[in-house]
Amino acid sequence: MYELFYKKITELITISETEFNFCKTLFLPKKLRKKQYLLQEGDVCKYNTFVSKGLLRSFTIDNRGTEHILQFAFEGWWIGDIYSFLTEKPSLFNIEALEECELLLISKPSMDLLLEKVPAFERYFRILIQNNLIATQRRLMGTLSETAEEKYTNLVNNFPGCLQRVPQHMIASYLGITRETLSRIRSQMAARK
Amino acid sequence: MYELFYKKITELITISETEFNFCKTLFLPKKLRKKQYLLQEGDVCKYNTFVSKGLLRSFTIDNRGTEHILQFAFEGWWIGDIYSFLTEKPSLFNIEALEECELLLISKPSMDLLLEKVPAFERYFRILIQNNLIATQRRLMGTLSETAEEKYTNLVNNFPGCLQRVPQHMIASYLGITRETLSRIRSQMAARK
DNA sequence: AAATTACATTGATCTATGTCAACAAAATTA
DNA sequence: TAATTTTGTTGACATAGATCAATGTAATTT
Structure with a gap:
């Protein structure tokens, strides 16, 4: 459950064993069967989620009833609605398991605690978001051109x-x-x- | 030159006067006249730029010769090519002043130094990038729907x-x-x- | 002030992609 | 294994927005 998690974190930052053990206590393991939802439109996204195993998608449904997929998340990726997670406002996104999944969930309070106690995670999440931004910018430009x-x-x-x-x-x-x-x-x- | 800069930073993080003074030394002031370029496609984006005054745009030109604008940057915003800045690879973007501009430029080495010496900036840039990601995701979904x-x-x-x-x-x-x-x-x- | 360039509008026509509908094959579920 | 649901294909037709072209007007530059 935590091998891939540890691997992905230590690819970007250096943390001690103690810090990693503390980190683990902040995450909630969860399994999802195919077609189950991790988040439904209108709900607040309470957790940021690391995918240990499986595959999910986040998507919106527009006013014509058409689905638009924001992201697929494979093993080793993170998924959530960053806006809803940070502001605690209702999400516009649905997140659905496309395969049977093993997930690690972290709540906002736990995330804040983690950033405070292990500041290296400040850097870890900055890099993740940076890479996500770069990819999203590319996709946007591609969509336009x-x-x-x-x-x-x-x-x-x-x-x-x-x-x-x-x-x-x-x-x-x-x-x-x-x-x-x-x-x-x-x-x-x-x-x- | 630095009033807006100070204001925007302290909206998100708390730093001492000493820290801000140190921070200032890492930025290079620059003025640009209308139509001048801050970055040209193919060049490495050496600086991340804070806009003190004026307005710029970043854009690509596709293989059909059509321009696609990624971003407008007004006073108080940042602009640059985050991918090229971080990797030092040639940029796909042009950045052009749409008005006469007053800018504050920071190089990668200076940025690294800033993050090291004043770790609160780790948080500052994480929040900036987070907000940028949220806005870019919205724009992408809008483009599709x-x-x-x-x-x-x-x-x-x-x-x-x-x-x-x-x-x-x-x-x-x-x-x-x-x-x-x-x-x-x-x-x-x-x-x- | 004249010349040039940048910007905006409008009409005619074209085209990539969407929509609707029918069908078939896999995959799931009963 | 039968029934249902999900997924993918193909054809006929529709349409939003692009392209091309002409024209006017505002803003810069000389």
Whole structure:
């Protein structure tokens, strides 16, 4: 349960065994079956979540009823609604398990305590958020400049593993295109090569 | 030059006068005239920049020659290419002054020194990046779910000041639509009300 | 003040992608 | 294993927004 967790943390910061043991006490282990929700739109996101095992997605539903996926979270990633978590306001996002999951949850008070007692985590979370911001900026620029096919091929290149574990219509939703369009793009690409 | 800078910092963290004086020594003041560039695509972004006065934009040019604006930066905001700044790899972005500007620049080594000597800045930058991430996530979701008109009205509501200082075709570029489309949307809206 | 450049508008037409609908194949569940 | 649900494909058609082009006007520069 904690091996990957320890590995990911120590990739970015140095902490003592004592500090890590203290850290562990602040997290709540939780298992989720496929299709279960970790967060529902309208609820406050009480926890920031580390994925030890499995796969989840966060998504919104717009006023036309269409789903839009913000993020997939595989093992070793974090997921949550950062806005709702920090402000304690209702979330616009749903978070759903796409596979059976093993998770580590940390509440806001525990997070504050962790940052206070082990300041190295200040740095850890800054780096995580930095990387997330860089990725989100890229995705935004891609959304504005690329065709549907370019978006798909970029995803395939940058994220090959995704296709094996995520249903196609969710890939389409992540890319901001319809499943029909993605299906056609794939068959065109297959025909060409 | 430093009043707004001091104000913005102390809105988020508490630092002593000594610490602020030390901090000031790490920043390089710079003035830019309208249309001058702070960063050009292909160059490494050597500085993270606080805007004391004026207005800038960061943008990319895609392979079709179309500009896409990532950010406008008004007084009190930061601008730079976070990816290039952190990795020292060539930037994909241009940063251009839209008005005459007064800026405070900090290099990577100085930033590292600042974070080391005044750890409260670790928290300051984490919060900045957090807020930037939240805003970028929102913008991304909006890009995927909203019509051109919705994007425009949301911008007008959340950011009324923008329209007075930024030319319309750049607003269009920021929203990911053409200037012609924005012009038509505006005339439709004016006709309706 | 004249010349040039940047910015905005409007019309005609085009196109990438969406929508709707029918169908089939997998995968889950009963 | 039958029934249901989820997922993916394909065709016909619709449409939001892009593109191209012409024109006017405001703002800079000379």
